[in-house]
Amino acid sequence: MSIYRVVPVSGVISTDDIIPARYKHMYTDPDELAPHVFEHRFPGLAAQFETGDAVVGDSTFGIGSSREQAVSALLGCGVRLVVAPSFGRIFYRNCWNLGLPAIELETASLVTAGQLDVSLQTGTVVVGDEVVRFASPAPLMIDMVGAGGLLAMVLRDRGAPAGTDGRMQA
Amino acid sequence: MAPRPTPLVNRIVAERAGRATVDVGELLFVDVDRVYVQDGNSPTIARLYRQHGLSTVFDPERVAFVFDHTVLVPNREMADRIGEAERFARELGVQVFGRGAGISHLVALEEGWYVPGNVVLGSDSHTCVGGALQSLALGMGATDIAAAMVTGRTWLKVPDTVWLHVSGTPHASVRPKDVLLEVLRRFGMDAFLYRSVQWTGPWVESLSEDSAASVASMGVEMGAKCVFLPPRPGSPEGLVPTAAGPGDRVLELDVSTLSPMVSLPHSPHGSVPVDELGGRPVDYVFVGTCTNGRLEDIAEIAGLVEGHRVAPSVHFVVTPGSRQTYLDAISAGYVATLVEAGAIVTPPGCGACVGTQGSVPASGSTVLTTMNRNFKGRMGNPDAGIHLSSPLVAATAALLGRFPTREDLPG
Numbered sequence: 353m354s355i356y357r358v359v360p361v362s363g364v365i366s367t368d369d370i371i372p373a374r375y376k377h378m379y380t381d382p383d384e385l386a387p388h389v390f391e392h393r394f395p396g397l398a399a400q401f402e403t404g405d406a407v408v409g410d411s412t413f414g415i416g417s418s419r420e421q422a423v424s425a426l427l428g429c430g431v432r433l434v435v436a437p438s439f440g441r442i443f444y445r446n447c448w449n450l451g452l453p454a455i456e457l458e459t460a461s462l463v464t465a466g467q468l469d470v471s472l473q474t475g476t477v478v479v480g481d482e483v484v485r486f487a488s489p490a491p492l493m494i495d496m497v498g499a500g501g502l503l504a505m506v507l508r509d510r511g512a513p514a515g516t517d518g519r520m521q522a
Numbered sequence: 523m524a525p526r527p528t529p530l531v532n533r534i535v536a537e538r539a540g541r542a543t544v545d546v547g548e549l550l551f552v553d554v555d556r557v558y559v560q561d562g563n564s565p566t567i568a569r570l571y572r573q574h575g576l577s578t579v580f581d582p583e584r585v586a587f588v589f590d591h592t593v594l595v596p597n598r599e600m601a602d603r604i605g606e607a608e609r610f611a612r613e614l615g616v617q618v619f620g621r622g623a624g625i626s627h628l629v630a631l632e633e634g635w636y637v638p639g640n641v642v643l644g645s646d647s648h649t650c651v652g653g654a655l656q657s658l659a660l661g662m663g664a665t666d667i668a669a670a671m672v673t674g675r676t677w678l679k680v681p682d683t684v685w686l687h688v689s690g691t692p693h694a695s696v697r698p699k700d701v702l703l704e705v706l707r708r709f710g711m712d713a714f715l716y717r718s719v720q721w722t723g724p725w726v727e728s729l730s731e732d733s734a735a736s737v738a739s740m741g742v743e744m745g746a747k748c749v750f751l752p753p754r755p756g757s758p759e760g761l762v763p764t765a766a767g768p769g770d771r772v773l774e775l776d777v778s779t780l781s782p783m784v785s786l787p788h789s790p791h792g793s794v795p796v797d798e799l800g801g802r803p804v805d806y807v808f809v810g811t812c813t814n815g816r817l818e819d820i821a822e823i824a825g826l827v828e829g830h831r832v833a834p835s836v837h838f839v840v841t842p843g844s845r846q847t848y849l850d851a852i853s854a855g856y857v858a859t860l861v862e863a864g865a866i867v868t869p870p871g872c873g874a875c876v877g878t879q880g881s882v883p884a885s886g887s888t889v890l891t892t893m894n895r896n897f898k899g900r901m902g903n904p905d906a907g908i909h910l911s912s913p914l915v916a917a918t919a920a921l922l923g924r925f926p927t928r929e930d931l932p933g
Contacts, residue, residue: 364789368897373876376562377592378599380569392899412711415745416895417876418647419562420663441716441747442647446663490549492677502669502677503574519551520673 353471353478356406356433360463361394364411365436367443369393370422380421382428389425403430406470408462412436414443423450433470435459435477448493449502457486472497526767529683530750531718533761534658538641548680555640557670558586560626562878563645564607566664567671571610579614580674586617586635588626592878593871595621600878624844624870627651627812631735632846638753639761643670648812648894650741653749654734656761661742681718681747685766688723690778694933697912698733699814699892701725701775702740703783703793709773710791711745719749722765725777727752732818739813740894743790782915782931784890787907788898796915800927805887806837807920808901810873814892814913815843817850823917824856832864833923839866839881841873865920877902890919 375388389398407413407426413436414422423446426434434447434454447454453472462468462479469478475488488494499505506520528543536544538552557579559567564587571577579585587607595601604621611618619629627648630636636652642659643649645667652659660678662670670676688701719741729737734751741749766772781795809815809823820842832838840860842848848870851857857867866881874881875893883889883906893900896908911919918926 364791366895366897368895368900372899372902373562373591373878374600374902376566377603377878378597380566380603392904412715412745415711416647416742416897417562418645418649418661418663420665421566423663424566438712438715440745442661442663442742445666449663449665449669492549502665503570503576506669506673507574520669520675520677 353469356404356468356470357402358408358462358465358467359401359405360408360410362410364415365393365409365413366416367414367419367422367440368416370414371419371425373417373419376419376421382424385421385425386428389429398429401429401431403432405431406433406435406468407431408459409434409436410459410463412438412440415440418442420446420450423447423452427452435462435468448496451497451501453489453497455486457484526769527765529718530656530720530761531658531681531683531748534639534641535678535680537639544680546680546682549677550680551675551677552641554643554670554674554676555637556584556635556642557667558588558626558630558635559645559667560591561589561604561607562591563664563667564610565603567645567668568606568610570664570668576668576672579616579671582615583617585614585671586619587611588619588623588629589621590623590625590871591876593621593869594879596879621871622845622869624847625812625815625872627739628816628844628847632844638758643667643676647742648739650746650749651735651739651812653741654731654738654751655757656750656753658748660748681716683718683720683770684714685720685722685770685772686775687772688721688725688775688777690725690776692725692777692780695782695914695928695931696777696780697782697914698729698736699912700780700783701777702737702743703785703790703910704777704780705775706743706791707783707793708775713773715745716747719744719746721749721751727754729754730818732816735816736813743894781928782912784915784925785896785910787909788896790895790910793910796911796925796931797927799909799925802925803888804836804890804919804924806881806883806889807916808839808841808874808889808891808893809913809916810841810843811875811893812843813894815841815847815873817847819892819913820847820851820856821854823913824859826914826917827863827865827921828859830863830921832920835923836920837881838864838920839868839874841868842870844870874901876900890916890925892916
């Protein structure tokens with residue numbers, strides 16, 4: 353189990369909201385992107401993040417642009433978990449690809465909590481006295497996070513004999 | 523009971539995974555046919571390659587870099603990132619389509635990268651344009667694209683399929699963009715999220731190539747993983763189940779009573795019939811993008827403004843989607859017509875869509891544009907209100923200086 357501080361955000365969130373486009377064309381370093389997170393949508397929020405935070409949304413999170421910088425910028429802010437009722441599909445992939453777990457879950461009871469205790473392996477979130485269950489992610493995705501992201505996983509498997517699942521071989 | 527036809531996405535994924543069949547929800551690795559990259563992500567991909575000690579691609583003939591988001595580069599930081607990406611592309615020996623070639627998805631159409639039944643990955647969410655030609659065309663982020671560039675493979679989950687059947691003949695002033703805005707208004711994202719969407723019915727079957735690409739481009743606004751339009755007459759043979767089977771999830775939309783639509787700031791999902799805004803002033807009109815930057819769109823607005831003047835209060839910017847579109851529009855006289863009427867016609871590319879080049883709207887201004895999304899700050903200023911519409915509605919507003927009513931539109 354890992355404990356996260358909850359940072360609630362409300363409404364449908366686009367990747368434009370998370371990081372405005374011009375910054376992704378100016379910077380590739382997450383530390384340079386981080387101060388601009390949510391700059392248009394929630395001015396001032398970027399400065400409030402601490403390492404180990406969970407962003408908890410109440411609607412579809414991460415719609416629109418494919419910009420992976422939305423994830424790297426959140427990581428740069430210290431965000432280590434994203435929880436929302438649903439996700440934009442590219443953002444969802446990008447999260448796991450960069451080793452940031454994204455959990456799909458009804459969050460009504462979570463947004464007001466101070467902190468969450470989460471286990472990916474067992475698919476549980478402990479909020480105060482309550483235990484909320486979610487579909488635990490596929491082994492591949494947990495493997496990806498454990499390896500430090502998709503590219504690290506692919507390189508780790510480099511040269512390994514092709515498995516029955518025909519994984520990506522670098 | 524007749525057997526259910528196998529959805530197109532299942533057939534393509536099975537083929538590229540080396541399997542006879544696949545099930546919805548399965549997580550698989552598949553071969554990819556082509557990968558293309560745009561300049562909002564190529565500097566990050568260069569950084570990822572450097573960080574992970576990578577230097578090769580699976581096939582330089584099947585990887586392309588397109589420079590479309592910052593064509594006339596507005597500042598030093600962006601220029602430096604573009605320079606890094608250009609050097610990186612040259613070192614890899616991949617195909618390069620430099621600034622001015624056009625939007626990656628239009629280049630993809632012109633270069634024939636979307637082949638029916640192929641898996642095409644693009645580092646831009648509107649890669650779904652490829653669904654117009656029955657490609658499984660997926661927008662992805664930098665790490666996904668980098669991994670596919672190295673391995674020639676990607677990972678994916680087989681999506682469920684939803685069928686969207688359009689019936690009825692639309693009014694003379696209703697364009698494909700209006701149908702899309704109505705689909706987003708009526709069904710929201712939940713109906714399509716993570717799913718494959720197969721469009722069916724006589725309306726979608728009758729679309730021109732430009733209109734089909736426009737419809738496909740907004741698959742990402744629907745929340746879909748991928749979309750497929752039926753093959754058009756004369757198009758390459760697609761892998762086509764043309765109708766849903768018993769038990770399939772089918773949504774119905776009758777477009778015969780549809781009005782031209784305009785979306786309200788700051789979401790493509792909240793549109794209203796044009797009459798609800800008719801008469802309100804418009805400050806800035808932008809026609810272009812991967813949704814409405816094709817020759818058909820420019821032909822329509824040129825025909826509309828011919829012999830008229832853009833309202834003095836309106837900043838009217840037109841950006842052809844590709845170099846070929848630009849040249850065709852010059853040859854046909856459309857560019858001259860637009861410029862004579864008072865429009866600014868810019869070099870090809872993504873134009874003002876994403877706030878990474880001109881023209882950024884002023885604070886408090888009202889923008890009407892043919893873009894596909896109008897999130898807060900999308901064009902570079904969170905204090906502007908961006909509305910989406912068809913090129914017909916947008917160009918009419920440019921002449922009138924206000925949102926049109928239905929009476930201002932043809933038919």
